[in-house]
Amino acid sequence: MLTKKQYYRKKRRKKYLRLIAVTTMAMVIILTVVMMLVTVLKNADISSPTAFGFFQPSKVISKPEISEMLLTPNEYSRPQTPLNKVNNVVIHYTANPGTGAESNRNYFENLRINKTTSASSHFVIGLKGEIIQCIPLNEISFASNNRNNDTISIECCHPDETGKFNDKTYQSLIALVSWLCCQYNLDKDDIIRHYDVSGKLCPLYYVEHEDAWEKLKSDVMAYIDKNAVEN
Helix, strand or coil: CCCHHHHHHHHHHHHHHHHHHHHHHHHHHHHHHHHHHHHHHHHCCCCCCCHHHCCCCCEECCCCCCEECCCCCECCCECCCECCCCCEEEEEECCCCCCCHHHHHHHHHHHHHHCCCCCCCCEEECCCCCEEECCCCCECCCCCHHHHHHEEEEEECCCCCCCCCCHHHHHHHHHHHHHHHHHCCCCHHHEEEHHHHHCCCCCHHHHHCHHHHHHHHHHHHHHHHHHCEEC
């Protein structure tokens, strides 16, 4: 027969053991959830605007073939400053006719060593239509002056001094811009030139030939109409 003191001591012990059991179970559940979240984060494309459901495009289109050759983080071409919103896609042309996408990408990469200027672009499209990504889509590039903080930039290679893109470059540009427009719910008027930001004659041919520029934007919209599906 337990005394009153022993009875209450036993009761407190049982209560304490139950508390330990509940706490242990809660810790196991929390740890399991954390591990699952870590796995999701490791496998997620955090550079995508749709990551974790924060943003949902109204239309979906196939992503063009892109070679990811990200620049080494550095203050001259990849500062890793977050790009928190995208209001425009900016089209540029390279300053050196006849050069390819990889050589222009390498120029940006070498700025971390040369330290001569600050420059970069999210994408470079080559003369054979190859697309190289230099900067993740959740970081700014040094391409569009005071609009770096809300734009994605595309540098386009060109064969000669006119600055006109050849057909392979042009078709890849249309596909890439179409995909970006769908990803960020952008429209025709959201496709702009470097010229529209700073007045610089870039991309030269599409500044000097307004009709060609309007056709380029119309070709993007036509590509979306033909290939995109409602989300």
